[in-house]
Amino acid sequence: MTAPATHSAAPAARRLPLPAFVDGTLLTLVAAAVILWFVPSGMGRYGTYVLSLWLVMSVAVMGLNLTLGYAGLKSLAQAAFMGIGAYATALLTSKVGLNWYASFAISGLLTFAVGLVLGFPALRVKAHYLAFVTLAFSTLIWLVLRNEQWLTGGVFGLSNIPRPSFFGLKLDGALAFHRFVVVVTFLLAVVLWWMIRSPWGRAFTALRENPIRAASLGIDTRMYTLLAFAIGSAYAGFAGALYAPLVEFIDPSPFSLSQSFFLLLMVVAGGAGYLLGPFIGALLGVVLPEWLRFAGSLYLIIFAAIVMLLLIACPQGMSGLLERGWAKLTSKKEGAR
Amino acid sequence: MAEFLAYLIAGIATGAIYALAAIGFTLVWQTSQTINFAQGEFVMLPAVLILLAIKLFGAPIWLGALIGIAAFILIFGVGFKLAVVDPMIRHGVLPLAIATMALSIIMKEGAKDGFSAEAQKFPSFVPTETISVFGAAISLQHVAIIAVAFAVIGLLQWFVGSTRLGRQMQATAQNPTVARILGIPVERMVLLTFVINAALAVVASVLISPIYLAKFSNGEVIGLFAFIAAIVGGFNQVRGALVGGLIVGIVDSMAAAYISTSYRLAVPLVLLVVVILVKPEGLMGRKEERRV
Numbered sequence A: 001m002t003a004p005a006t007h008s009a010a011p012a013a014r015r016l017p018l019p020a021f022v023d024g025t026l027l028t029l030v031a032a033a034v035i036l037w038f039v040p041s042g043m044g045r046y047g048t049y050v051l052s053l054w055l056v057m058s059v060a061v062m063g064l065n066l067t068l069g070y071a072g073l074k075s076l077a078q079a080a081f082m083g084i085g086a087y088a089t090a091l092l093t094s095k096v097g098l099n100w101y102a103s104f105a106i107s108g109l110l111t112f113a114v115g116l117v118l119g120f121p122a123l124r125v126k127a128h129y130l131a132f133v134t135l136a137f138s139t140l141i142w143l144v145l146r147n148e149q150w151l152t153g154g155v156f157g158l159s160n161i162p163r164p165s166f167f168g169l170k171l172d173g174a175l176a177f178h179r180f181v182v183v184v185t186f187l188l189a190v191v192l193w194w195m196i197r198s199p200w201g202r203a204f205t206a207l208r209e210n211p212i213r214a215a216s217l218g219i220d221t222r223m224y225t226l227l228a229f230a231i232g233s234a235y236a237g238f239a240g241a242l243y244a245p246l247v248e249f250i251d252p253s254p255f256s257l258s259q260s261f262f263l264l265l266m267v268v269a270g271g272a273g274y275l276l277g278p279f280i281g282a283l284l285g286v287v288l289p290e291w292l293r294f295a296g297s298l299y300l301i302i303f304a305a306i307v308m309l310l311l312i313a314c315p316q317g318m319s320g321l322l323e324r325g326w327a328k329l330t331s332k333k334e335g336a337r
Numbered sequence B: 001m002a003e004f005l006a007y008l009i010a011g012i013a014t015g016a017i018y019a020l021a022a023i024g025f026t027l028v029w030q031t032s033q034t035i036n037f038a039q040g041e042f043v044m045l046p047a048v049l050i051l052l053a054i055k056l057f058g059a060p061i062w063l064g065a066l067i068g069i070a071a072f073i074l075i076f077g078v079g080f081k082l083a084v085v086d087p088m089i090r091h092g093v094l095p096l097a098i099a100t101m102a103l104s105i106i107m108k109e110g111a112k113d114g115f116s117a118e119a120q121k122f123p124s125f126v127p128t129e130t131i132s133v134f135g136a137a138i139s140l141q142h143v144a145i146i147a148v149a150f151a152v153i154g155l156l157q158w159f160v161g162s163t164r165l166g167r168q169m170q171a172t173a174q175n176p177t178v179a180r181i182l183g184i185p186v187e188r189m190v191l192l193t194f195v196i197n198a199a200l201a202v203v204a205s206v207l208i209s210p211i212y213l214a215k216f217s218n219g220e221v222i223g224l225f226a227f228i229a230a231i232v233g234g235f236n237q238v239r240g241a242l243v244g245g246l247i248v249g250i251v252d253s254m255a256a257a258y259i260s261t262s263y264r265l266a267v268p269l270v271l272l273v274v275v276i277l278v279k280p281e282g283l284m285g286r287k288e289e290r291r292v
Helices: A005-015 A019-042 A044-070 A078-096 A100-125 A129-147 A174-197 A199-209 A211-216 A221-247 A257-270 A277-291 A298-313 A317-329 B002-032 B039-057 B061-089 B093-114 B140-162 B164-174 B176-181 B186-212 B218-233 B238-259 B266-278
Strands: B130-133 B136-139
Touching (some): A078 A100, A100 A221, A257 B093, A298 B093, B002 B136, B002 B164, B039 B093, B039 B186, B061 B093, B061 B186, B218 B238, B218 B266
């Protein structure tokens, strides 16, 4: 009777008996960080910018992956949370004159707190009510960003957002800032990796697999779902805090409801419930359209269609496909299903 | 007072549109556990398809309407069920909900790229002048919307409650397993609800587009308000969706008139949050029991 089992049983069955694979995830993260540190030196300003943007979006998708992929909740406000982080950081660094690190922390705390406040009433009822509450919230934030000109600059947005410095080292150049983004993204990914391996993270997974059973095992279901959502939202705040100095100009459009839908599709495309999935998802959603410039806005349609096909053929997304391919190659019969 | 009456009529008219969308949303949710996040786009697209058919084939309005409506019901009633819902429902409710988000992006961007990024005039099937009632200027269009929408909803209620087919559909929605045992063709009934959903979307689209114009982004607000209407009224009640739609429409119209035009969207959102806090099963809904 419990239909979702087919969707989620596979990653869990893979993860539990094989702690070695999890270390593989960490190694991949380290290797990728090293490569990304060096790779853009010959790519020029724009190429470097696209790489940085990929990482920043990956942070937002990582947070949503925690909410959706691990805790099984639909949040339709990830872009709105990113907007809160971006506007908070932009205002604090350019208007108040606070340094970036403090603004980054405040952005995360603020989105975490808002996540708690939003999630509490919604999760009191039923998991899918969170979708509707976040849907409403997304629209509200967009209205505020657009209408409160005195604070947000309305449709004209905020410009001249300063880039941070690192112990007196200026990070104004594209390459220097890219390396900064690499380090921050790496740290955030490692924190998430650690969180998911901890007993606490196991509780998230238990919750997604079978909430009622998890509750009967003594897991405070509501508290854990709420925390997963709040932490996921805080990652969007962190992503926003990186996004604002990266693009140096923000307006309401990248934080709209359709952008939140788009972030969800990236989670699914990359593979919900896989730690490295968000990087693949953001690669497909952010970097590929830059390379496929000729496709223009058609790319969105193609991307959405690919996600639908993936959902039919392999709901575990690209990570699931890669895993299947790997299992075929190494001819582990039980892994291939 | 005259002003209030005009706003009330306008509110009931838009509310009736939201109700049509919310009823379809609820029906589809009841029979197949599909949370259709593309519901707003479902209301946006028929008008666009009709205009497209008129433009492409140089057809007269009635023929264009026929082609557009037939194409829409075929693709987004039958096709949606067979190509999206059926293969995906076995993976669970969550992937399906996300698939409908993907669908909404495809429909919106498709309308933008394939038709027009600008709002296009849509022919009205009723006279557009206003009449004066107790000193209030009432738009005939609003009156026509209310009349048609209520007639359609009444017809639907009669169909579901009093015909054999409709009762089979209702049985399927309430308990598919028992319905199957009783010999009801459950699959066909589910398909029927998808066709009805598409048909309701067509009615809503044809009614609202002369006022809002046909534009790819129209679905955003309509979809949002349809969700709110469904939840405010009671997520699993057709009657609830009707009441919810009317409440949301009237609240929206009054908010625009008396509170703030730039925050008119915010008022129904606040209503949603209040309902979820105070009466989460909706105004007309019953509490659902939890099943393991």
